[in-house]
Amino acid sequence: MDKLLQALLNGLLLGGFYGVMVLGFSIIWGVMGVINLAHGEFLMMGAYMAWALFRAFGLDPFASLVIVMPVMFIVGYLLQRLILNRVIERPHLMALLVTFGISISIANIYKVVYTASPRNVPVSYNGSVELFGLTFPIVKTLVFFVALSMMFILHLFLQRTRLGKSIRAAAQNKNAARIVGIEIDRVYAITAGICIALTGAAGAMLSPTQAIFPFMGAPFTLKAFTITALGGLGRIPGALLGGIILGMTEVLVATFVPGIGTNLGVAVSFVLLVVMLIVRPQGLLSGLRPMEEVE
Amino acid sequence: MNHSVELLRGEHVTKYFGGLAAVDGVDIVVRSGEIVGLIGPNGSGKTTLFNCLSRLLPIDNGRIVFKGHDITNARPYQVARMGLSRTFQVIRVYRKMTVLENMLISRQWRGETLWGMLKPSHPATERRARELLDFLKLSHLIDEYAGNLSGGQRRLLEIGMALMPDPDLVLLDEATSGVNPTLIEEIKDHIRELNREQGKAFLLIEHNINFIADLCERVYVLNYGKLLAHGTPQEIMENEAVIEAYFGA
Amino acid sequence: MNIWQRMASWRGLIGWLILVTLLALYPYTGLSGSQLFTLSQVFVLVTLASNWNLIGGMTGYVDFGHAVFFGIGAYTMGILVTPVEMAFSPHLTFWQALPFAGITAALFALVIGLPTLRLKGPYFSIAMLGTFVAMREIIRIAAPITGGGKGLDLPPVLDRISDYYFTLALMGFVVAFIWWIRRSEFGATLIAIREDEVGAEMRGINTTQHKIIAFVTAAFFTGLVGGFWAWQNTYIDPDVVFIESRTVEMVMMSMLGGLGTVWGPPLGAVVLYFMRDILWANLLDYHLISLGVLLIVLVLFMPEGILGTLGDRSSTSLLHLWRRERHPSPSNQDSGGNT
Numbered sequence: 001m002d003k004l005l006q007a008l009l010n011g012l013l014l015g016g017f018y019g020v021m022v023l024g025f026s027i028i029w030g031v032m033g034v035i036n037l038a039h040g041e042f043l044m045m046g047a048y049m050a051w052a053l054f055r056a057f058g059l060d061p062f063a064s065l066v067i068v069m070p071v072m073f074i075v076g077y078l079l080q081r082l083i084l085n086r087v088i089e090r091p092h093l094m095a096l097l098v099t100f101g102i103s104i105s106i107a108n109i110y111k112v113v114y115t116a117s118p119r120n121v122p123v124s125y126n127g128s129v130e131l132f133g134l135t136f137p138i139v140k141t142l143v144f145f146v147a148l149s150m151m152f153i154l155h156l157f158l159q160r161t162r163l164g165k166s167i168r169a170a171a172q173n174k175n176a177a178r179i180v181g182i183e184i185d186r187v188y189a190i191t192a193g194i195c196i197a198l199t200g201a202a203g204a205m206l207s208p209t210q211a212i213f214p215f216m217g218a219p220f221t222l223k224a225f226t227i228t229a230l231g232g233l234g235r236i237p238g239a240l241l242g243g244i245i246l247g248m249t250e251v252l253v254a255t256f257v258p259g260i261g262t263n264l265g266v267a268v269s270f271v272l273l274v275v276m277l278i279v280r281p282q283g284l285l286s287g288l289r290p291m292e293e294v295e
Numbered sequence: 296m297n298h299s300v301e302l303l304r305g306e307h308v309t310k311y312f313g314g315l316a317a318v319d320g321v322d323i324v325v326r327s328g329e330i331v332g333l334i335g336p337n338g339s340g341k342t343t344l345f346n347c348l349s350r351l352l353p354i355d356n357g358r359i360v361f362k363g364h365d366i367t368n369a370r371p372y373q374v375a376r377m378g379l380s381r382t383f384q385v386i387r388v389y390r391k392m393t394v395l396e397n398m399l400i401s402r403q404w405r406g407e408t409l410w411g412m413l414k415p416s417h418p419a420t421e422r423r424a425r426e427l428l429d430f431l432k433l434s435h436l437i438d439e440y441a442g443n444l445s446g447g448q449r450r451l452l453e454i455g456m457a458l459m460p461d462p463d464l465v466l467l468d469e470a471t472s473g474v475n476p477t478l479i480e481e482i483k484d485h486i487r488e489l490n491r492e493q494g495k496a497f498l499l500i501e502h503n504i505n506f507i508a509d510l511c512e513r514v515y516v517l518n519y520g521k522l523l524a525h526g527t528p529q530e531i532m533e534n535e536a537v538i539e540a541y542f543g544a
Numbered sequence: 545m546n547i548w549q550r551m552a553s554w555r556g557l558i559g560w561l562i563l564v565t566l567l568a569l570y571p572y573t574g575l576s577g578s579q580l581f582t583l584s585q586v587f588v589l590v591t592l593a594s595n596w597n598l599i600g601g602m603t604g605y606v607d608f609g610h611a612v613f614f615g616i617g618a619y620t621m622g623i624l625v626t627p628v629e630m631a632f633s634p635h636l637t638f639w640q641a642l643p644f645a646g647i648t649a650a651l652f653a654l655v656i657g658l659p660t661l662r663l664k665g666p667y668f669s670i671a672m673l674g675t676f677v678a679m680r681e682i683i684r685i686a687a688p689i690t691g692g693g694k695g696l697d698l699p700p701v702l703d704r705i706s707d708y709y710f711t712l713a714l715m716g717f718v719v720a721f722i723w724w725i726r727r728s729e730f731g732a733t734l735i736a737i738r739e740d741e742v743g744a745e746m747r748g749i750n751t752t753q754h755k756i757i758a759f760v761t762a763a764f765f766t767g768l769v770g771g772f773w774a775w776q777n778t779y780i781d782p783d784v785v786f787i788e789s790r791t792v793e794m795v796m797m798s799m800l801g802g803l804g805t806v807w808g809p810p811l812g813a814v815v816l817y818f819m820r821d822i823l824w825a826n827l828l829d830y831h832l833i834s835l836g837v838l839l840i841v842l843v844l845f846m847p848e849g850i851l852g853t854l855g856d857r858s859s860t861s862l863l864h865l866w867r868r869e870r871h872p873s874p875s876n877q878d879s880g881g882n883t
Contacts, residue, residue, distance in 0.1 A: 083840065086844055087843075087844075093606055093665065093666060093669070094843050094844075096608075096666050096669055096670075097795070097799075097843045098843050098844065100608070100792065101792075101836040101838075101839030102836065103836070104789065104792060104835060104836035105833050105840075106836075107832075108830075108832040108833045108836065111829050112829045112830070112833070218677055222670075222673070222674050222677050225670055225674070267681055267682055269674075270674040270675065270677070270678035273674055274659055274674070277663055277667050351742065351746060370752075371746050372745050372746075372747075372749055372750050372751065375747055375748035376748045383743075387740055387746075389735075389736060389739045389740060389743070390739070391739055392736075392739070396732065400732050400733065400744070400747065401747045403748065404747075404748040404749055405748070409730070409757065411729075412729045412730040413728045413729075413730055414728055415727050415728055415729065416732075456747065460747075460748060
């Protein structure tokens with residue numbers, strides 16, 4: 001029983017991280033209709049940036065968010081202006097191939113620059129606390145709460161601010177948004193900036209708990225896809241829900257499948273993905289935007 | 296022609312789109328050798344009914360029988376092989392293939408072994424395609440890409456493709472829309488000739504009332520997914536409810 | 545049809561067989577081992593590209609994980625022939641093991657294709673990418689049989705001239721086979737599925753069956769290539785076998801030459817190989833960076849490939865592949881959604 005509770009807790013914590021990790025992917029898809037296969041690589045960039053800042057200045061990964069996020073915002077902004085702009089409103093496959101190309105290029109540029117050897121960010125507080133008979137890993141718990149606050153802030157931003165409303169309008173109806181005077185290209189570029197910044201932040205927060213290497217991204221792209229399939233497109237609650245389901249499934253499999261369970265994460269994610277795509281392409285919750293709808 | 300043999304029967308066909316019944320308990324029968332019309336205002340569910348009958352869409356309620364076989368759960372290709380062909384409101388020809396290739400791909404696929412399919416098209420298939428193209432007066436376009444044809448020519452080509460497998464029943468979805476008046480007359484003659492000479496049955500969705508009146512023996516009228524009226528063209532045109540549905544009160 | 549016209553319809557195949565014959569005689573001019581190796585590498589790439597083209601170019605299912613079949617073939621070979629004593633090591637010879645490399649890949653394609661080939665457009669691509677990534681992890685986990693991350697050693701055999709003839713024969717057969725399919729009715733149905741799957745189904749073509757056959761066939765030959773590659777390489781581990789660039793290369797060679805054409809993918813393979821050889825002299829990392837950049841450039845500026853640009857009408861662009869998704873199909877009309 002304790003084992004199960006502990007597994008559920010770990011799954012929940014992981015799920016919170018997944019929730020914020022997937023947002024950049026699912027919002028870009030929902031707003032621009034671009035499936036970003038380089039998602040994991042932007043996460044990897046964030047992780048490397050946190051590592052570099054930690055090594056050079058001893059900067060804490062959570063503190064480094066104030067640097068990582070603006071830098072990644074600019075990366076995203078430029079990405080949209082230079083490349084994604086050309087594939088929006090074009091075939092899905094074009095976007096898929098182009099972002100696939102971006103993904104390979106980034107991963108291998110990082111390999112040339114940083115070599116393939118794994119890097120670590122050994123923070124001093126990488127222990128755990130016992131509470132109510134459960135073990136709370138400090139870093140992961142922190143990540144969970146930071147992730148929740150980020151989602152909350154993003155939610156407020158999208159609901160309350162003028163810019164946020166423009167983004168939602170653009171997601172729903174490009175042409176109508178254009179007619180009411182929203183500069184679509186600018187909105188897209190800012191959206192991409194925010195999304196990549198979030199993705200980079202997720203990478204930075206991941207850095208204390210996982211080895212950082214140039215090819216760490218691909219599994220995250222796949223997981224992002226699974227979570228989006230579970231939770232629907234571009235919705236924050238959906239992202240959180242999908243993230244928690246994936247996180248819990250992964251941890252449960254790791255806990256209760258003896259021996260090999262720990263490494264099954266990607267396979268689990270894949271099975272969930274294909275099952276979802278075939279059985280319920282509109283996502284788990286009714287009322288969420290089905291993936292098919294966005295062309 | 297013996298009109299008593301039932302070809303296609305839809306019983307209480309119902310299809311929902313997100314809670315709304317696009318087709319609502321429609322009963323429809325087409326007998327062999329008949330030309331039947333299906334009319335109704337825009338959005339009345341005609342094409343959806345077609346899609347249900349040809350098994351493109353799964354139905355939520357009801358039953359579809361073709362030549363005595365229950366095809367409610369058959370796959371579309373199986374229905375096609377049984378002898379039910381159709382055309383589409385939004386023309387579906389293969390734009391990157393030539394007219395002849397379009398015809399060849401639409402041949403009768405019934406009982407083909409895979410090994411047999413590893414050969415190029417059989418000369419007999421090609422002969423049939425050429426004959427049909429002659430019949431439809433498309434022979435001069437035989438090597439043209441379907442994408443380069445005019446809208447009317449594409450309609451004709453699609454009809455030709457539907458005829459390739461020598462079907463018993465052809466569902467024509469707005470065969471005259473976007474077609475110039477001369478061609479409409481031609482299509483009308485083709486349908487009449489195919490019906491008289493070869494006994495092919497037709498179910499037509501049409502907006503062109505004259506076309507229906509000239510060709511059809513019976514007409515079904517749909518409105519809001521429900522069957523509004525059924526009878527000879529003459530009866531339909533005098534039916535109060537139909538006039539109201541079309542022109543409003 | 546007179547004899548000359550009949551000859552003309554065969555000229556593609558005749559030309560190809562002449563080329564293969566010439567290549568078969570080529571080693572007698574005294575090629576060095578490394579030249580033979582280079583050429584057999586090119587033959588492998590041509591074979592892979594042609595296979596990918598069968599499902600990706602002709603049938604229009606853009607497979608982002610096709611290298612998974614290469615990997616399965618490689619590991620089947622590795623497991624069956626390795627001299628190391630693992631949990632399951634039958635110590636077969638190369639020729640005994642080779643058919644299994646193809647068959648295992650084909651069986652896997654059958655199992656994975658039944659669900660994934662029901663998915664449309666990008667969803668199929670992603671599902672296959674997922675299959676690829678997942679398979680790499682599974683191979684890593686199944687260490688008792690596969691050697692896991694440490695990899696597997698195969699018998700060290702160096703026989704460049706046999707490699708040359710094996711790859712030449714396989715390439716010769718596969719390309720001729722694709723040529724044959726392209727002019728057959730079966731090939732025509734594949735193109736029809738690519739252009740308008742719903743239309744093909746409505747005209748009596750069992751689309752599911754045809755897609756599966758194309759997919760399984762492509763997987764079979766890709767598995768054979770993988771099996772051979774493992775043998776030639778004498779060592780396999782998850783990272784060298786399941787390397788993303790292999791799928792990317794298959795996609796790109798086909799795109800570069802012209803999707804859906806018979807001669808485009810082989811042409812694309814040759815161009816890509818020499819480009820990488822000349823540009824980067826096998827500096828793998830730089831090669832991959834340039835590959836990524838090239839992919840972006842290709843998609844944005846030359847979506848119909850070399851042959852498409854030259855006017856081969858069976859070539860298709862990505863723009864075109866996507867168009868069929870916009871036709872009304874059961875899945876997007878039916879809000880209940882059972883794709």
